[in-house]
Amino acid sequence: MQEIVNIRDTMKAMEPETIEKPFAEVLREVQEFISSTYASVLKENPDDNRELIKSYIEKYLEHQRVSVKNMERTELCELIYGEMTGFSFLSKYLNRDDVEEINVNQWKDVKITYSSGEILPAKEHFNSPGHAVDVIRRLLHKSGMIFDNAQTIVVGHLNNKVRITVMGDGVIDRDKGLAASIRIVNPRKLTMKQFVDYGTATEEMMELLSQCYSHGVSMCITGATSSGKTTLMSWILSQVPYHKRIVTIEQGCREFDLTVCDEAGDVLNNVVHLVTRTSDDPRQNIDLIKLLETTLTINPDCIAVAEMKGGESMQAINAANTGHSVITTIHANSCEDTYYRMVTLCKQEQPGMDDDTLQSLATKAFPIVAFAKRLEDNSRRMMEITECETLPNGDRRVRTLYRFHITDSLIEDGRTKIIGQYEKVENLSEGLQKRLRENGLPQSVLDRMLKGGETK
Numbered sequence: 001m002q003e004i005v006n007i008r009d010t011m012k013a014m015e016p017e018t019i020e021k022p023f024a025e026v027l028r029e030v031q032e033f034i035s036s037t038y039a040s041v042l043k044e045n046p047d048d049n050r051e052l053i054k055s056y057i058e059k060y061l062e063h064q065r066v067s068v069k070n071m072e073r074t075e076l077c078e079l080i081y082g083e084m085t086g087f088s089f090l091s092k093y094l095n096r097d098d099v100e101e102i103n104v105n106q107w108k109d110v111k112i113t114y115s116s117g118e119i120l121p122a123k124e125h126f127n128s129p130g131h132a133v134d135v136i137r138r139l140l141h142k143s144g145m146i147f148d149n150a151q152t153i154v155v156g157h158l159n160n161k162v163r164i165t166v167m168g169d170g171v172i173d174r175d176k177g178l179a180a181s182i183r184i185v186n187p188r189k190l191t192m193k194q195f196v197d198y199g200t201a202t203e204e205m206m207e208l209l210s211q212c213y214s215h216g217v218s219m220c221i222t223g224a225t226s227s228g229k230t231t232l233m234s235w236i237l238s239q240v241p242y243h244k245r246i247v248t249i250e251q252g253c254r255e256f257d258l259t260v261c262d263e264a265g266d267v268l269n270n271v272v273h274l275v276t277r278t279s280d281d282p283r284q285n286i287d288l289i290k291l292l293e294t295t296l297t298i299n300p301d302c303i304a305v306a307e308m309k310g311g312e313s314m315q316a317i318n319a320a321n322t323g324h325s326v327i328t329t330i331h332a333n334s335c336e337d338t339y340y341r342m343v344t345l346c347k348q349e350q351p352g353m354d355d356d357t358l359q360s361l362a363t364k365a366f367p368i369v370a371f372a373k374r375l376e377d378n379s380r381r382m383m384e385i386t387e388c389e390t391l392p393n394g395d396r397r398v399r400t401l402y403r404f405h406i407t408d409s410l411i412e413d414g415r416t417k418i419i420g421q422y423e424k425v426e427n428l429s430e431g432l433q434k435r436l437r438e439n440g441l442p443q444s445v446l447d448r449m450l451k452g453g454e455t456k
Contacts, residue, residue: 343358
């Protein structure tokens with residue numbers, strides 16, 4: 001009996017010792033092994049290959065004799081599988097309300113843009129170029145998009161709140177893995193007080209925009225990405241009286257959620273949310289133009305086009321010029337530049353129409369333009385609100401109603417601070433005042449809007 005025990009002890013002693021390593025190191029090794037040897041199983045839906053992937057993981061651990069302290073091999077396999085088939089460290093950022101964007105410059109360089117405007121490096125990064133590719137590939141799989149050597153530039157949506165743009169091998173150096181921009185749509189529902197407290201606008205500026213739109217005056221909010229256009233637009237739409245029918249139109253994913261319910265769950269307002277649809281069959285595609293055309297047949301009072309970026313601009317202008325309140329956003333560098341941008345976009349739909357005619361249609365359609373900007377100190381400001389007045393002789397005059405006047409810039413603790421104040425420059429034109437009164441705006445409210453002055 002003792003001989004048997006001795007033999008067992010001898011055999012155990014002859015077995016190679018298990019090498020104990022940190023989890024992160026083991027994970028990196030397994031990921032590199034799977035990515036280089038069994039990459040095809042990760043390209044498909046990992047859930048369909050769960051047992052196969054786990055067997056490969058276990059095979060590697062057994063062959064390499066690696067382990068993690070205080071962790072059984074079965075437990076380690078499950079943990080590695082979860083890390084490899086999920087979204088790794090990206091998950092915690094994807095689920096945060098204060099994150100606006102995740103920018104992957106390469107596998108070991110990830111920057112996070114917060115709603116405060118701060119851009120900070122992530123505390124974590126991918127374990128290898130292959131790991132970065134695997135994780136992003138799984139993100140894209142959720143949207144039905146394929147990311148491989150044949151398709152190295154891919155744009156997709158994870159769900160209604162996550163947009164993804166990815167560039168891979170051939171566009172970026174292979175040893176960098178990939179570059180990606182993951183835009184997280186977290187529509188912020190701010191109150192007027194919050195807009196004022198944050199310094200985004202003054203109360204009278206906010207009232208001007210809401211009253212104009214609610215009483216039949218179309219408008220465009222312009223500015224760069226992350227300037228606060230969508231947040232402002234959402235607030236304006238929230239001020240529309242409940243009896244008016246609002247139809248929102250968005251590209252790819254839905255940002256707006258304007259439905260208001262009482263405690264019993266009954267809907268109080270009158271809202272329809274529409275989103276474009278793409279299909280492998282071009283005949284099944286539903287784009288912004290199609291949605292706008294259809295919207296005009298369902299009796300809308302107010303139309304919200306999340307962003308004008310193509311030929312749908314012509315349909316939006318036509319809708320605004322036929323008695324509908326239309327609000328939209330556009331990328332431009334100033335209020336006045338907005339109209340030139342509209343003309344450029346309309347040319348995609350109406351290439352034969354001359355610029356002056358298009359400009360005339362655009363200015364009549366959207367007399368009010370608000371220009372939002374994120375400044376160097378990461379503050380968001382409504383830099384200008386203008387009215388484009390069409391004179392009796394057909395000439396156009398841009399009236400600056402409000403502007404943010406920058407007086408100085410300071411450097412404090414290595415950070416820029418912009419100093420300025422909001423100024424009221426001109427009142428609404430007599431023509432637009434008359435239009436607002438005809439559309440039901442009380443004279444007392446109009447008088448209050450005209451009375452305002454300089455503020456901080």
